Amino acid sequence: MTAADPLAVLRPDAPPAEAESHAESRMRLATAAGPPRVPMRRVLLTCALVLAVETVVLLATERSLHDVLLPGYLILMVAFGLVFCLGAVTVAGFAAGAAAAGLVVLEPDALLPLLGGAALLALGCGVAPGWARVEAWQAAHSRPLTAEEEAAVAQRALSVDRSRAWSRGVRLRNYWRSDRVLAAFLVLAFHPLLAAFSLWFIDWMQRR
Amino acid sequence: MSAEAGHGAPGRRLTRPGDPSPGRAQLDGAGADHPGVTVSAPRGATPGPASRRAGGRHAAPERLGTVLVEQGVLTEAQLAEALAQHERVGAPLGSVVLARGWVTRRELYVGLAAVWGADLAFVDPVDVDEELARRFPAAMLARETWVPLRVEEDGDGLPQVVVATAGRPSAHIAEVVVQRTGIPRVRQVVTTDWDVQRALRTVWRDELVHDAVSALAERRPDESASTVFVWPQVAGAIALLVATVTGLVLDPSLTMLVLVATVNVAVALAVGAKALISTVGTAWETVEQVTAAEVAALADAELPVYTILVPVYKEAGIVGLLMRNLADLDWPREKLEILLLLEEDDPETLAAALAAAPPDIVRIVVVPHSLPKTKPRACNVGLAFARGEYVVIYDAEDRPDADQLKKSLIAFRKGGDDLVCVQAALNYFNARENLLTRMFTLEYSSWFDYTLAGLDKLRLPIPLGGTSNHFRTDMLRDLGGWDPYNVTEDADLGIRASARGHRVAVVNSTTYEEANMAVGNWIRQRSRWIKGYMQTVLVHTRHPWRLLRSVGPRQTAGFALLIGGTPLMFLAAPWLYAMLAVELLWPGALTPALPGWLVQVSLANLLLGNGVIIYLSLLAGFKRRTYGLVPFALLSPLYWLLHSVASYKALWQLVVNPFYWEKTDHGLSSHVQVEDVPSMDDGPATVRPAPAQATATTPVARDVVRLMAPHAVPAPSPAPGTSPEDRA
Numbered sequence: 001m002t003a004a005d006p007l008a009v010l011r012p013d014a015p016p017a018e019a020e021s022h023a024e025s026r027m028r029l030a031t032a033a034g035p036p037r038v039p040m041r042r043v044l045l046t047c048a049l050v051l052a053v054e055t056v057v058l059l060a061t062e063r064s065l066h067d068v069l070l071p072g073y074l075i076l077m078v079a080f081g082l083v084f085c086l087g088a089v090t091v092a093g094f095a096a097g098a099a100a101a102g103l104v105v106l107e108p109d110a111l112l113p114l115l116g117g118a119a120l121l122a123l124g125c126g127v128a129p130g131w132a133r134v135e136a137w138q139a140a141h142s143r144p145l146t147a148e149e150e151a152a153v154a155q156r157a158l159s160v161d162r163s164r165a166w167s168r169g170v171r172l173r174n175y176w177r178s179d180r181v182l183a184a185f186l187v188l189a190f191h192p193l194l195a196a197f198s199l200w201f202i203d204w205m206q207r208r
Numbered sequence: 209m210s211a212e213a214g215h216g217a218p219g220r221r222l223t224r225p226g227d228p229s230p231g232r233a234q235l236d237g238a239g240a241d242h243p244g245v246t247v248s249a250p251r252g253a254t255p256g257p258a259s260r261r262a263g264g265r266h267a268a269p270e271r272l273g274t275v276l277v278e279q280g281v282l283t284e285a286q287l288a289e290a291l292a293q294h295e296r297v298g299a300p301l302g303s304v305v306l307a308r309g310w311v312t313r314r315e316l317y318v319g320l321a322a323v324w325g326a327d328l329a330f331v332d333p334v335d336v337d338e339e340l341a342r343r344f345p346a347a348m349l350a351r352e353t354w355v356p357l358r359v360e361e362d363g364d365g366l367p368q369v370v371v372a373t374a375g376r377p378s379a380h381i382a383e384v385v386v387q388r389t390g391i392p393r394v395r396q397v398v399t400t401d402w403d404v405q406r407a408l409r410t411v412w413r414d415e416l417v418h419d420a421v422s423a424l425a426e427r428r429p430d431e432s433a434s435t436v437f438v439w440p441q442v443a444g445a446i447a448l449l450v451a452t453v454t455g456l457v458l459d460p461s462l463t464m465l466v467l468v469a470t471v472n473v474a475v476a477l478a479v480g481a482k483a484l485i486s487t488v489g490t491a492w493e494t495v496e497q498v499t500a501a502e503v504a505a506l507a508d509a510e511l512p513v514y515t516i517l518v519p520v521y522k523e524a525g526i527v528g529l530l531m532r533n534l535a536d537l538d539w540p541r542e543k544l545e546i547l548l549l550l551e552e553d554d555p556e557t558l559a560a561a562l563a564a565a566p567p568d569i570v571r572i573v574v575v576p577h578s579l580p581k582t583k584p585r586a587c588n589v590g591l592a593f594a595r596g597e598y599v600v601i602y603d604a605e606d607r608p609d610a611d612q613l614k615k616s617l618i619a620f621r622k623g624g625d626d627l628v629c630v631q632a633a634l635n636y637f638n639a640r641e642n643l644l645t646r647m648f649t650l651e652y653s654s655w656f657d658y659t660l661a662g663l664d665k666l667r668l669p670i671p672l673g674g675t676s677n678h679f680r681t682d683m684l685r686d687l688g689g690w691d692p693y694n695v696t697e698d699a700d701l702g703i704r705a706s707a708r709g710h711r712v713a714v715v716n717s718t719t720y721e722e723a724n725m726a727v728g729n730w731i732r733q734r735s736r737w738i739k740g741y742m743q744t745v746l747v748h749t750r751h752p753w754r755l756l757r758s759v760g761p762r763q764t765a766g767f768a769l770l771i772g773g774t775p776l777m778f779l780a781a782p783w784l785y786a787m788l789a790v791e792l793l794w795p796g797a798l799t800p801a802l803p804g805w806l807v808q809v810s811l812a813n814l815l816l817g818n819g820v821i822i823y824l825s826l827l828a829g830f831k832r833r834t835y836g837l838v839p840f841a842l843l844s845p846l847y848w849l850l851h852s853v854a855s856y857k858a859l860w861q862l863v864v865n866p867f868y869w870e871k872t873d874h875g876l877s878s879h880v881q882v883e884d885v886p887s888m889d890d891g892p893a894t895v896r897p898a899p900a901q902a903t904a905t906t907p908v909a910r911d912v913v914r915l916m917a918p919h920a921v922p923a924p925s926p927a928p929g930t931s932p933e934d935r936a
Contacts, residue, residue, distance in 0.1 A: 040491070090830040091490040094823070135833045179835035186838055187826050194819045201815070202808075208795050 036130040038087035047079050066106055073102040081121050081188065088130040093184065096121075097191035104195040111196045115189055122185035126176050135177075272301050275322050281315040298509035299542030306568045307541040313400050313568060317374075321398040324376050331357065331372050331403040333410035340369070343388045346412035347419060350592045354381055355407045359391065368393035374401035402571070405593060409574060417578040420588035424688040430750055431704055433694040433743040436866045438750050464801050471780050472806075472813050478773025479817045481766065486654060486824050489662030493831045496716045498615040498622075506614050508540050514613050515596030515681065519549040519586040520604045521871065524560035530604045531566055538610045545596050546570040549586040552577040580867040584690030584697035591681070591689050600678040601698075605722045607637060608676060612717040616678040619715045628683045628710035629702065632676035633657060636723035639837060644730060645723035646840045647847040652723075653837075654828035656714075659770075664714045668766035669706035669759065671699035671744070676719040683710065693867050694747070696740020703748055703767060707758050727850070729873050734854035736870040738775050739862050745772045777817070778855035781848060784814040818845045 051072050058068045076099035083092035100114050125131055273291060276282035282290075282305060290304045297304075302320060305311045311319075314330075321328035337358040349355055354373035362368045369385050377396035385394045408416065425432035437445075455463030518530060527548070534546060548566070550558050552574055561572055573593055575586045587601060598617065602608060609615075612632055619630045633656040639649035656673065663670045677698060687705060690697040702712050724730040748755055748767065756764050787810050790797050798807050825841030861868060 090493055090827055091487060094487065094490070094827065138831070138833050177835065179838075180833075183826075183829060183835040183838035186841070187830075190819075190823060190826060194815075198812070198815060205791075205795075205808075205811075 036087050036133055038083055038089050038092075040083075040089065040092075043079065043083055047076060050075055069102065070106055073099045073106065077103065081117075084184070084188070085121050085124040085128055086130055088125075088128065088134040090187075093187040097188050100188070101191035101195035104192045105199065108196060108199055111192055114192050118185055118188035118192070121188055122181045125184035126178070126181035131177070131180060272319055272323050275319045276305065276311060276315070279315070279319060279322075281311045281319070286310050293542070296508060297511070297540040297542055299540060303542040307544075309567060313402060317398060317400045320376075324398060326377050327397040329357075329372055329397040329399050329403075331355065331399045331407050333407045336407055336411045338411060340389070341411050344384075346408055346415045347592050348384075349404070349412070350408055350416075351595070352381070353401050353404045353595075354396075355404050355411070356385065356389075357397075359389075360395075362393060362395070366393060367391050368395050370395045370397065372397050372399040372404065372407075374399055374404045405571065405573070408593075409576065413576045416589055416592060417576050419592065420575075420585050420689075421578055421580070421692050423588070424691050425693070427688060431688065431707075431747060432691055433700070433747050433866075434691075436743070436862065437746060441746060441750070461801060465803060465806060468802060468806055468810060471776075471783070472810055474773065474776050475780050475784070475817060476813055478769050478777050479820050481769035481773065482659065483820045483824065485662035485666065485668070485766070485770070486658040486827070487662070488665050489658035489660065490827055492661050492665060493657065497713070498618045498715060498717075500611075502618050503611050503614045506618070508543075511540060511543050511614075511617065512597035513543045513545060513595060514539060514617075515545045515547060515590075515594040515599040517547050517549060517587055517590040517594065517599060517601045518604055519583045519590070519601070520554075520557055520561075521551050521581075521583075521586075522554055522557060523604050524556040526604045527557060527560045528564040530602075530606075531564055531570070533605075533607045534602070536610045537608065537613055539613045541567075541569055544569050545594070547590045547593060548572045549590045550574050551581065551586065580692055580869065582692050582695065582697070582867070582869045584694065585692035587697075588689045588692060591684065594681055596681060598678055599681045599684065601675050602719065603675045603721060606675055607720040608632065609717045609719070612676070612715075612719065613678075615715050615717045619713060620678070620680065623711065623713050626709065626711045627713055628680055628687065628705045629672060629712045630678045630715045631660065631670060631672050631702075631712060632678070632715050632717045632719055633660070634673050634676060635718050635720055635832065637720040638723050638725065639834065641723065641725050643840070643843075644727060645725050646837050647843065648723040648730070649834070650825045650828045650837050650841055650844070651847070653832060653834070654824045657831040658824070658827065660714050663766070663770075664712075666766070667711075667763070668770075669763055670702045670712040670714070671696075671741075671771060672702040672712065674698055675721070676717075677701075678715075691747075694740055694743045695736045695867070695869055696744060699740060699771065700744045700747065703744055703771065706763060706767075707748065707755060709758070724872065726873075731850065731854045731857065732870040733872040734851060735857040735861065736872075737858075738778065738851070738855045739858035739866070741771050741775050742858060742862050743866065745775075775855055775858070778848070778851040779859065781814075781817075781852045784810055784817075785849075787811065788814055818848075821845065821848055 054071055054075065055068055058071070077096050080092040080096035080099065083089050084096055097118075100118070103110050103114060273282065273287040277284060277287055286305070286308075290301055290308070290310070293299075293304045293308075294301045299307075302316050306313065306316055318328055335357060336355060340356050340359060344356055352373075353375055354371055357370040357372055359367050359369055369389055369391050371381060371385060371394060373381060373396055377398070381396060382394040386392055422434075425434040429435070452463060452467065455466070516534065520527060520530075530548075537544070546566075546569055548561055548570055550561060550572060558572070558574065566572075571593070573590055575589045578585070591599065598613075598620070600613070600616070609632075616630045616632065620627055623630070634652055635656065636645060636649045636652060638645050640646065660670055660673075687701070687708065687710070691700050691704075694700040705712055724733055745768075749772075752764075755767075759767070787798060787807065791807060791811065821844045822841055825844045826838055828841070829835055829838035861870075
């Protein structure tokens with residue numbers, strides 16, 4: 001008997017053999033891929049090194065603190081934004097958002113471009129295979145009581161061999177999740193928005 | 209169900225006469241060659257065990273099986289299957305046939321009595337001599353499943369003590385009886401474990417209740433919330449109040465500055481600590497403490513008996529659902545003991561439980577009425593009857609992950625000897641039912657998925673969640689069980705365990721609960737939780753230096769900021785909002801009372817605090833990929849204002865009614881109002897449960913049956929190979 005399609009919905013009247021095959025296929029599928037493992041220690045060390053070099057160079061050229069901090073925040077934002085988007089590491093979104101907030105404090109006019117960048121990055125999260133892998137892993141390791149549909153989408157995403165899928169044309173529907181995009185945008189945009197609001201509020205209170 | 213050692217499986221210790229702690233029932237007839245059950249022992253002497261008959265590894269189970277077949281209660285095919293299962297899972301044969309519903313408890317014990325060569329008696333509690341009973345502690349009897357019945361004269365006119373045991377008659381029991389009564393002759397008759405339990409509940413009722421309510425308060429009064437405020441705390445509060453009033457009279461500005469600054473610092477530290485701890489937890493969101501491969505590698509034969517305590521009060525509607533939820537657990541039924549803890553004044557739930565006709569692995573324990581009527585009190589009673597090596601608490605509506613018991617077992621094995629408890633994550637199955645359930649789910653996800661994980665990684669004290677805390681039973685007993693006076697007994701126990709040098713860890717398994725979906729119900733529940741946190745802080749700060757010495761400064765700070773800071777944040781929030789409102793409506797109105805910078809700091813604190821709360825809620829949806837909930841995180845400040853309402857109610861109750869248990873209504877969700885609730889026997893399980901027709905336990909048979917007096921019980925058939933003289 002050929003292996004059951006793990007992505008298909010099991011018929012209610014399926015015979016036991018088919019149900020068993022289906023269950024095995026799903027288990028195999030779910031356990032085949034783990035979540036992407038990003039070497040965070042290496043990322044942190046690299047960032048620290050780049051920041052240190054950048055700080056030393058700029059201070060040596062007698063730049064202001066503003067000029068030193070600005071590229072620093074930018075480096076952090078880009079690095080952790082990429083880790084968040086490609087590696088599906090939630091805490092990296094926290095760091096990227098915090099760096100973006102630092103940029104807003106330094107350059108309040110940068111808010112809109114930053115929000116645009118956050119939106120682009122969030123769109124990236126919508127199609128990034130890493131997120132689908134984490135979701136599939138999560139679905140396989142947790143009883144999908146509240147999110148059967150999420151698990152189903154995640155499982156579907158895993159079914160496609162990635163290299164072939166991409167070479168045949170991006171099958172966005174296998175990876176895309178609108179709710180993921182919105183959630184990622186909120187995580188990335190929250191800090192700069194909060195910083196901008198705080199600056200506006202303080203200014204408004206003082207001007208009253 | 210009594211299921212314990214003595215089954216002859218590899219790696220398991222045989223319990224034999226003379227063993228120091230044989231106390232639990234053996235349901236496979238092991239030791240059937242015991243010479244007799246009337247034991248004459250000189251004072252303090254221990255009768256030696258008889259030599260074990262060489263009959264192969266499974267001689268005893270096979271003998272019990274033969275007896276059951278001879279008695280016509282088991283077929284040959286069933287016996288063969290049961291023996292195979294006994295071999296596979298390492299559970300006593302009696303447990304196997306009981307779990308499959310092939311025999312009733314009474315039939316099994318008739319067979320066991322025959323194998324053991326002992327008389328069988330069905331114990332009526334009125335037959336127990338109360339004066340004799342007082343010589344034996346209930347906790348010991350509950351653990352060892354036997355009770356003393358009376359003193360009678362034997363054939364020679366000499367006094368002898370009659371005891372009824374649900375296990376094999378043993379020299380250990382005889383020795384205990386001799387030690388406590390001074391009467392050297394002991395006659396041991398066999399009875400069912402239910403009879404023992406009923407006798408204990410009836411005759412030892414006062415002692416059981418007393419132990420459940422007062423044991424901790426008597427043994428370690430400093431660790432009990434039975435005294436709400438100790439005098440140094442009262443004196444400190446009065447001194448603070450007097451100083452504040454005096455300060456307001458003498459120098460209002462300075463006093464307000466000190467007060468507001470103190471509150472701000474405390475709130476900032478509490479929020480900061482929560483953010484830090486949760487962020488640390490976030491970094492481990494895809495780390496598994498126990499992997500699926502480790503679970504798969506577990507053999508059923510090496511699994512211990514696990515006890516599940518399910519305290520239920522006025523929840524008749526969801527008792528049936530409990531059976532379905534627990535049916536999914538991947539654990540051999542023969543090694544599972546489920547104690548359904550019902551209250552004496554709740555006949556509706558008792559009737560519903562009986563009507564659900566739970567299988568034999570479920571025991572209904574009716575907890576005698578007493579005050580305070582709290583869940584921990586019921587759990588303490590359950591703990592007295594628990595026979596598992598590990599014990600876990602579930603609520604009736606809980607849906608634990610199927611592999612949770614196995615993961616917890618592995619976590620215990622990996623965690624070291626000081627690991628007393630493993631906490632599984634809680635989450636909600638009705639997250640999308642309404643706005644409140646969404647907010648509640650976000651909060652719970654943040655707490656259990658990130659905050660507790662952060663506490664675990666930072667090795668800080670972990671306040672346990674309401675259910676799904678798995679304990680080593682013996683260590684839990686050593687800790688004194690739950691504090692019945694603390695309305696968040698779980699959080700208190702986690703802190704108490706840390707203070708006593710034990711450790712609590714988290715495990716990557718989830719129990720799904722029902723999120724509170726009504727505001728009033730939510731406030732009741734939350735006010736109890738916050739009141740419990742306040743109680744816990746009051747208890748564990750009675751001796752701050754002792755706490756500091758025992759757990760260290762980092763852990764003390766973590767405890768103070770998380771457990772103490774949480775109610776403080778909620779209590780302070782309305783005042784900070786009030787300052788914001790005043791400043792917005794009447795700019796500068798606060799300046800005469802407070803320095804401008806402090807007003808700015810307070811508003812910034814409020815803004816940042818809310819920012820942190822929103823952000824943690826934003827992240828909360830990520831671990832479980834419930835992105836749909838994430839936008840609702842923006843409403844967290846409103847949700848946290850509800851906490852403030854609950855916290856003031858909690859504060860009021862702490863003073864006027866500290867032990868009152870605000871009951872949370874369960875079963876309101878449409879997710880738990882199912883039309884057809886299958887029994888445990890229908891659920892998927894590693895070990896296929898009993899066929900429906902074999903679930904012989906009916907409500908009548910279970911609890912309404914009139915127990916027979918010993919003399920009215922027909923003598924069992926002689927055990928094969930046992931001479932009449934051997935049977936007393």
